[in-house]
Amino acid sequence: MSIEHEFDKVKSNGLPDNDYNRSLFQFDMDVLDALSESGNGFAFLVETFSGKRTYYGCFRDQAEVESHIEAVRKAYPRHKIEMGFRPNAAWKFYADYRKQFPW
Numbered sequence: 648m649s650i651e652h653e654f655d656k657v658k659s660n661g662l663p664d665n666d667y668n669r670s671l672f673q674f675d676m677d678v679l680d681a682l683s684e685s686g687n688g689f690a691f692l693v694e695t696f697s698g699k700r701t702y703y704g705c706f707r708d709q710a711e712v713e714s715h716i717e718a719v720r721k722a723y724p725r726h727k728i729e730m731g732f733r734p735n736a737a738w739k740f741y742a743d744y745r746k747q748f749p750w
Contacts, residue, residue, distance in 0.1 A: 648688075648709075650678060650702040650716060653727040657698040671700075674723055678702055681715035688712060692744065703740065 652674075656667035663671065675693075679702070682690045688706025695701075706712045709732060720728050 648704055648706060648712065648733075649731045650682075650704075651729045651731070652678070652700045652702075653729075654698050654700070655725070661697045662695060663700075674719075674726065675700075677719050677722065678716070681719050682706065682712065684715050 654663045654667065656664035658664055662668075679690050679693075682688050682702070682704045687708050688704050690702050690704040692703040693700060694703075713730065716728065716730055720726075
């Protein structure tokens with residue numbers, strides 16, 4: 648799955664404004680917690696570029712993850728959040744990413 652957050656304040660290089668980025672700390676933690684609550688899943692990659700932050704993760708129960716993300720959406724109504732789901736795509740994406748950007 649992916650969760651995409653479109654930034655409100657972006658620098659010319661597409662990264663979030665420094666002060667705005669610091670203000671997102673609790674939001675970021677809440678999104679990550681929403682993915683891992685109840686042992687249902689986890690985030691394995693967070694990317695920040697082009698005016699947005701994308702969280703990639705795996706989970707067992709889509710409905711449960713959606714309900715936790717909806718709670719985050721309600722807690723942060725000013726943030727633009729989109730979710731995307733593709734069955735079994737996460738591991739292939741992760742493996743390809745690791746090949747392209749080894750760490």
